Amino acid sequence: MEAFFFYLFASLAVATALAVVFPPMRGARAPIHSAIALVACFFCVAATYAMLQAHLLAVLQVLVYAGAIMVLFIFVIMLLNLQTDETARTEVGFVKVLSGLLVLATTAGVIGFLRNDDVLLPISKQLVAQVAHPETYGSIEEIGKLMLSEYLFAFELTSILLLASIVGAVVIAKRDPRSTFMPEALKQQLYRERHGKSASGRKGGA
Amino acid sequence: MYEQYITLGILAAVAVVTGAAILFLNSILGPKRWTASKLDTFETGNEPEGDARQRFSIRFYLVAILFILFDIEVVFLFPWAVLYRQYIAAGLGLFVFIEMLVFISILGVGLAYVWRKGALEWD
Amino acid sequence: MLVLIALTLLKVVGIVLAFVMLVATIMTWADRKQSALIQDRIGPNRASIGSVRAAGLIHILADALKTLFKEDFTPRDANQGLFRIAPFLAFVPALLAFAVIPVGDTYCPDGAFIVQNFRDVCTAGAQADYFRVSNMGAGLLCIFAIVSLGVYGASIGGWASNNKFALIGGVRVTAQMVSYEVTMGLTLVGLLMIYGTVDLNEMVRAQGTLLWGFVPMWGIVTQPVAFFLFFTAAIAETKRPPFDIPEAESELAAGYFVEYSSMRFALFTLSEYVASVLVAMMVTTLFLGGWQVPYLYGDGLHNPMTGDLALSIPYLLVKVIQIGAFCFKVLALCWLQLQVRWTLPRFRYDQLMKLGWKVILPLSLINVLVTGLWLLVAA
Numbered sequence: 001m002e003a004f005f006f007y008l009f010a011s012l013a014v015a016t017a018l019a020v021v022f023p024p025m026r027g028a029r030a031p032i033h034s035a036i037a038l039v040a041c042f043f044c045v046a047a048t049y050a051m052l053q054a055h056l057l058a059v060l061q062v063l064v065y066a067g068a069i070m071v072l073f074i075f076v077i078m079l080l081n082l083q084t085d086e087t088a089r090t091e092v093g094f095v096k097v098l099s100g101l102l103v104l105a106t107t108a109g110v111i112g113f114l115r116n117d118d119v120l121l122p123i124s125k126q127l128v129a130q131v132a133h134p135e136t137y138g139s140i141e142e143i144g145k146l147m148l149s150e151y152l153f154a155f156e157l158t159s160i161l162l163l164a165s166i167v168g169a170v171v172i173a174k175r176d177p178r179s180t181f182m183p184e185a186l187k188q189q190l191y192r193e194r195h196g197k198s199a200s201g202r203k204g205g206a
Numbered sequence: 207m208y209e210q211y212i213t214l215g216i217l218a219a220v221a222v223v224t225g226a227a228i229l230f231l232n233s234i235l236g237p238k239r240w241t242a243s244k245l246d247t248f249e250t251g252n253e254p255e256g257d258a259r260q261r262f263s264i265r266f267y268l269v270a271i272l273f274i275l276f277d278i279e280v281v282f283l284f285p286w287a288v289l290y291r292q293y294i295a296a297g298l299g300l301f302v303f304i305e306m307l308v309f310i311s312i313l314g315v316g317l318a319y320v321w322r323k324g325a326l327e328w329d
Numbered sequence: 330m331l332v333l334i335a336l337t338l339l340k341v342v343g344i345v346l347a348f349v350m351l352v353a354t355i356m357t358w359a360d361r362k363q364s365a366l367i368q369d370r371i372g373p374n375r376a377s378i379g380s381v382r383a384a385g386l387i388h389i390l391a392d393a394l395k396t397l398f399k400e401d402f403t404p405r406d407a408n409q410g411l412f413r414i415a416p417f418l419a420f421v422p423a424l425l426a427f428a429v430i431p432v433g434d435t436y437c438p439d440g441a442f443i444v445q446n447f448r449d450v451c452t453a454g455a456q457a458d459y460f461r462v463s464n465m466g467a468g469l470l471c472i473f474a475i476v477s478l479g480v481y482g483a484s485i486g487g488w489a490s491n492n493k494f495a496l497i498g499g500v501r502v503t504a505q506m507v508s509y510e511v512t513m514g515l516t517l518v519g520l521l522m523i524y525g526t527v528d529l530n531e532m533v534r535a536q537g538t539l540l541w542g543f544v545p546m547w548g549i550v551t552q553p554v555a556f557f558l559f560f561t562a563a564i565a566e567t568k569r570p571p572f573d574i575p576e577a578e579s580e581l582a583a584g585y586f587v588e589y590s591s592m593r594f595a596l597f598t599l600s601e602y603v604a605s606v607l608v609a610m611m612v613t614t615l616f617l618g619g620w621q622v623p624y625l626y627g628d629g630l631h632n633p634m635t636g637d638l639a640l641s642i643p644y645l646l647v648k649v650i651q652i653g654a655f656c657f658k659v660l661a662l663c664w665l666q667l668q669v670r671w672t673l674p675r676f677r678y679d680q681l682m683k684l685g686w687k688v689i690l691p692l693s694l695i696n697v698l699v700t701g702l703w704l705l706v707a708a
Contacts, residue, residue: 029408030486036411039481050211059470060281067477068277068507072270074481075503078488078496079267083261106249140467140527141292144285148293148302156305158282159312162275166316173268174325209393213337213463214428214471219343225417225596229401232592236400245405248587257513258406258493268505269682273507276690280514283697284470287521290701294708303701310694317691326686328679 006051013044035073042066055136268325279313340462345427348656349610353602354389356663360602361385363667399591404490405587407494411489416589416596419482423600423607426475429468430610431530433460433620433652434627440644442627447537449627460620468522468529472611473514476566480506482600483568483575489584498584500570501678502575508685509565510668515693516559519700520615523551533619537626543633545623548616554696556616558689563611566656567604567687571673574681608664617658620651 007060019037046061136142147155247254286306294300320326362385365372369645373385381387403412418667425575442449457463465471480503487499521527524535549556565572568652576584586597613619624631629642642650676684 032408032485047211050208055210056285056467056470059465059467059474062280063470063474063477064274064281067474067480071477071480071484071503071507072274074484074488075270075500076267077265078484078500079262079501081261138286140236140288140470143290146283147282148289148305152305154280156308156312159279159309162278163312163316164639166272166275166313168319169268169271170323170325173264173271174246174323204603209333210463210465212333213340214425214465216334216337217341217345217428217462218421218425219422220338220345222417222425224346225420226399228592228596229416231639232397232399232401235398235569236591237398238400238402240402244402247404247406247490248582249493250582254406258491258496260493260496262500269504270507272686273511276511277507277514280518283515283518284521284527287518287697288525288527290522291525294704299705299708303705306701307698310698314378316696319693321687326682328682 002051006048007046009047009051013041016041016044031077032074035077038073039066039070042070052138056138056140056143065143065169265325265328272320272325275316276313278308282309336459337462340459343689344432344460344577345461346355348432349424349427349603349606352391352660352663353599355386356602356605356667357598358386358389359393359664360667360670361388363671367671393595396592396595401591401593401672404492404588406446406491408489408491411485411586413593413621415482415486415489416593416600417482418485419479419600420596420603421591422475422479422482423603426472426607427610428462429465429471429529430614431458431461431533431619432655433648434534435530436460436648437627437644442644444626444628444631447626448534448540458530460648464530465528467527469517469532472529473510474603476513477510478606479600482597484583486589486597490585490588492588494581494583494587495585498575498581498587502585505572505575505685506566508682509562511560512562512685512689512693513566515690516555516562516696516698517615518657518693519552519555520548522700523548526701529614529619533614533621536618537621541623545618545621547618552616552696552700556612556694557591558696559616560608560612560695562685562689563608564669565681566609567601569601569605569666570670571675572681573675574678577675588648601608605663605666606659612662613655613658617662619658620655622650622654625650642686 016037020034020041023033023037025033042061042065046058049061050058089177225326247258249255283306286302286309290299293299362372364370370378373388374382374383376382376387376391378390403409435451436459437449437451437456438454441453442451444450463471483502483506484499487495487497487502490496490499520532524532526532526535536545536547540546540550544550568575573584575581576586578584581587586594589597624633624639625642625647627644627647629638629647630640631637632639
């Protein structure tokens with residue numbers, strides 16, 4: 001039963017992941033189909049987490065990945081509305097071949113690593129042992145305790161990472177006419193758009 | 207052991223079946239008289255003009271990315287909040303409070319930065 | 330396994346299909362009646378079966394039948410598949426969120442329990458969850474996960490319609506829902522600090538505790554600021570007035586579902602009303618003590634001053650009273666939402682964003698810190 005569901009969700013995850021890379025449709029519709037396939041993939045991953053008794057992780061996988069990050073993806077697709085000619089660049093180039101080879105090499109490495117009994121056996125033993133008390137395992141309390149003790153430093157570092165992302169997002173997305181990161185010509189153009197007049201009057205004061 | 211997910215799955219199935227049943231009934235009972243102008247894009251009575259898919263202001267994107275970042279912050283706050291009283295009872299209250307104070311203030315700086323830069327303005 | 334499935338189906342029919350859907354459809358009627366009251370009109374009263382008009386309640390039936398007999402078509406330029414599937418993406422998560430909300434307390438087999446620490450503790454066998462669909466431990470997070478999925482229906486529906494109004498509506502709805510999702514989550518952190526659990530039934534049980542011997546420790550007592558912030562954010566999340574900018578009829582026709590007709594349209598509107606019921610249920614569960622009736626425990630009413638049993642009530646009757654109390658609170662909050670809807674004018678989009686990011690978000694952060702300090706000092 002358990003094995004059946006594992007293989008079901010695992011194969012669905014692989015299938016949907018493939019659908020992300022090779023969407024069934026070409027052209028302007030491809031991005032949104034890829035995104036939806038990725039949402040489905042995240043659900044399958046969440047299901048496998050749930051089967052590992054990682055209940056909190058399963059919920060967070062849906063909450064953060066399917067419910068937040070993919071919303072951003074779909075949002076960007078909605079905002080950009082790429083035309084067919086902009087998405088049609090699918091010719092095989094040197095970078096694509098290289099990245100494909102790298103992916104294959106990494107996969108081979110991971111499989112080789114996991115086939116080593118020294119790695120996998122302790123993990124599976126641990127898993128079997130933890131199945132014995134599933135009531136608290138993987139719950140928010142257990143994970144919280146680890147987060148606030150053993151992984152405290154990493155936890156606090158996360159906030160700095162998030163802060164860096166906030167700053168990055170603002171710097172990239174917020175084009176302030178007064179910003180110093182911008183060429184003068186663009187600044188003037190933006191200023192004209194905003195105020196509907198020439199920027200020359202402002203130059204002296206700015 | 208998987209009771210919680212099975213029951214959730216049953217509810218999802220019921221919801222899908224209910225929706226599908228309603229739409230199925232609708233497809234049997236409703237008329238099918240398609241005309242060219244009925245299938246046109248609705249533009250309050252005018253002839254549809256140009257492509258509907260246009261580009262939007264980048265502000266919306268900024269909102270979405272800020273959402274992700276603060277959502278992750280909330281996710282990190284939840285386990286701490288649940289455990290807070292347990293830690294107080296164990297005499298570690300101040301320590302855990304300061305831990306979270308650091309976390310929140312770093313993100314508070316982020317919020318202040320976003321605020322100051324005017325990324326939350328909608329002019 | 331079969332027993333589990335049968336029991337779950339029973340719970341699904343009883344809680345979600347019978348109660349939630351019933352309240353949601355009655356809200357469609359109450360909404361119109363309320364607007365009529367406020368605008369000094371009579372409101373819907375024409376539909377009748379024979380000579381029975383039931384104050385316009387027959388209109389619910391008439392509307393449902395009418396919608397069933399309408400034509401369901403997809404515009405030529407729309408993305409056919411996504412356009413058809415979008416109403417499901419709105420409807421299914423809306424219903425799914427009710428899975429973890431406890432309508433009543435857990436049931437002790439054979440009615441064997443003792444009242445201990447303001448809660449019923451079973452003495453014989455394990456307690457049974459008869460009054461909620463899923464006993465998900467991380468119930469609150471589960472609701473948030475499901476609510477966050479509700480965004481897809483509106484945004485994909487708006488995008489797939491290939492219509493200018495729908496696309497603007499879809500973009501607006503996504504930005505609005507994600508903004509208020511964050512604030513909804515953040516307002517509840519203080520509540521989690523006080524009750525120390527994300528299991529919703531445990532949270533309701535903790536709200537039966539008495540503060541200073543006589544004040545029930547409901548969320549609204551311990552977290553009054555969070556109550557207002559959460560209620561506001563949650564109404565904004567349902568995208569109903571006064572937060573209905575994504576579907577503002579005066580500027581966007583109907584917003585993201587402008588191209589939808591017949592039952593697909595009805596699924597969108599129904600899921601909005603269902604979301605209103607969800608808000609009522611969440612506020613009830615988190616802030617109004619859920620199924621709790623003050624001083625009422627498994628064996629009957631207790632005297633708050635002495636803690637002794639004042640009035641003995643049979644166990645089953647207590648359960649019925651508690652479920653009744655839950656339903657009453659939910660209906661009252663549904664009514665309150667209608668009242669808000671017809672009292673306040675629609676926000677402007679910049680005001681909406683400002684309210685979410687610049688008022689509710691900082692206030693709830695302060696609320697978290699104040700609660701933390703208060704708990705620390707109190708200990």
